[in-house]
Amino acid sequence: MIYLDYQATTPLAPEARDAMMAWLDGPGGTGFGNPHSPHRMGRTAKAAVELAREQVAALLPAGGTVIFTSGATEAINLAIRGSGHGGTVSVSAIEHAAVLDTAGDMGKTHYLNVARDGQCNVNQDLPADTRLVCVMQVNNEIGTIQPTLDWHRKAKENNALYLCDAVQAYGKIEVTGADMIAISAHKFHGPKGVGALWVRQGLELQEVQTGGGQEAGVRSGTLSPALIAGMGAAAKLADQSLDHDREHIERLWERARDRFKDWQVNGSEEARWHGNLNLRREGLDVARLMSDCRNIMFSAGSACASGSGRPSHVLKAIGLSDAEAKSSIRLGFGRYTSLEDIDEAAETINAAAQAQAL
Template identity: 45%
Template sequence: MRIYLDYQATTPLDPAVREAMEPYWSDSFGNPHSEHRHGWQAAAGLDKARQDIAALVGADAEWTVFTSGATEANNLALKGVMEAAPAGRRRLVTLATEHSCVLESARALELRGYDLSVLPVQRNGIVDLGLLEETLGDDVALVSIMAVNNEIGVIQPMAEIGALARNCGALVHSDAAQAFGKVALDVQAMSLDLVSISAHKIYGPKGVGGLLVRPGTPVATQMHGGGQEGGGLRSGTLAPALIAGLGKAAQIAAARMDADRAHAENLWQLMLENLPAPHLINGDLERRWHGNLNISFPGVDGARLLADLRRVSVSSGAACASAAGRHSHVLNALGVPRDQAKASLRIGWGRFTTEEETEKAAEMISEAVAAQRRMAA
């Protein structure tokens, strides 16, 4: 029995998504940018996907610019906005707990001469709105804050963040890869100008995502060529099959959001009831997506625990950081002591996780933790 509990890294493909993609591998194979029947047939699928994606966040279809994923979308948002900003607005504001593609893009911009403010977070992982307000000024071009954190699952107060940014005339970007399709997002109510999304976080295919851009938002092109997307904002032939999968995944998410949330909350309680004490949960206990549990077991080595859990797929944090052998910058930003951070696991479940799998995984984690603690005693 192999149990998959790493839903923040990626999600399994929904069978309905696979079915929606199938025609674009065969009959509807045309280049969507070609002016003939085969091209128009493929382009129709793109139009439907734009509508389904935009509807999930209260936007219009014209907002959607397709990309290869959230990493490209985040790079395009940060670099594109900063390069297009007026001369008097040279500062980018973000958080220390952002995904590495946001932080690395921000640091790359700083090396080019732009100003950067990376704000700390509170112990619960939530932004300090008072500190954010103090930091903002008329030199800020962009505020970029992740809606739901990929490592600890906390939900940031995007409406309040958006209102503060609006007050100083700054644009607002949110990396919503972990939020899109899981929690309610409204680009108007939250004053969002740019939103990054990814298909494979919501039961869609890997290799496709998007940047939703409010019409009229100045963004400098980062990928030049045929200018296929966003009136020349992003070039490259689009992949109709992948985009159809993203659109279908968004459509399903819209219909299942309440059911998926209730299922995640049920498994959260079930998992915690069956995990061994003592343990510490990293991140706010209330303002969170309950499909993400970042938990530390005192007296346990997390890397060794992962090695012992041969039949449970979990992680010690972001997949990109784990692969590089780096410690979690998110837990560090929360002020989590190094030994507690090293004893942490990120456990994630979702739509296809069963109660039986959750209980069995908790049992196997408990056995592995107990074995380590016995050896250390």
């Protein structure tokens, strides 16, 4: 099998797995302690959590707090619900469902337009009562990179906070300034079930998940040293491999663009993360294509929306018709993808697509 669905999840790095194992000891071991317990085993587990917190923070802006969560969805909920009530939440039309649905649940939502190239530009007005602006850094479906610094500046000019969903950016490109930043470990070769919300210094959130208040008094629940250690190790590896990974992915992108030169790219080819190739082909039956290419793991869109039968809200937001959106596929590749993987996948997918036209 060839895995080309890196936006849905990434393979667990061996270094992350190794870091986790010490904290999964059963009877007779010493690594299963509760990091909130005062005894020696608890203090040892807490030390592992704090080391991982430093490793994760190293790839985020200085002057903030890393709050561990169960993933980016919880981090986004904490940011949107915990940063206040009333007023309008302004969101880009191509945000992840975790942002769109949570903002909608809070009350008044204002949608920011996105251009055909997938860019949410700042030359649009915010409602006067906007309290929070949400614009992701890298889109999960089409990979376009947003002008987050400009949006942070605009939010401040309008006395609003700015939340950046950096799930697809963290560990790949520099994560720029914001008031709050959400990330998820399994998108940068860490384990599933753990993420974080970075909160700038001086910003106080209200508690959303009540209980023991283990994380900065705003996020309750016993932390998993194993998951967090894995996240920290993955973050450290991403930091060390940043340049190498970027160069490797550029080679993969160039090979993939050449092999799929007859397909139309959705969104800008320049202002995007090149580990995401979202393509369309007129009249393509994507369900049939995926059935004919069972050994190639790729997506018809966002994994979170797959199976709904609805055209992608992201592709619709950039102006594609229902037919164009439904004839699109997403290929995602990264650190553990080879050029041979791209070649074999392209040969299989192109042959299956051409067979549909016969």
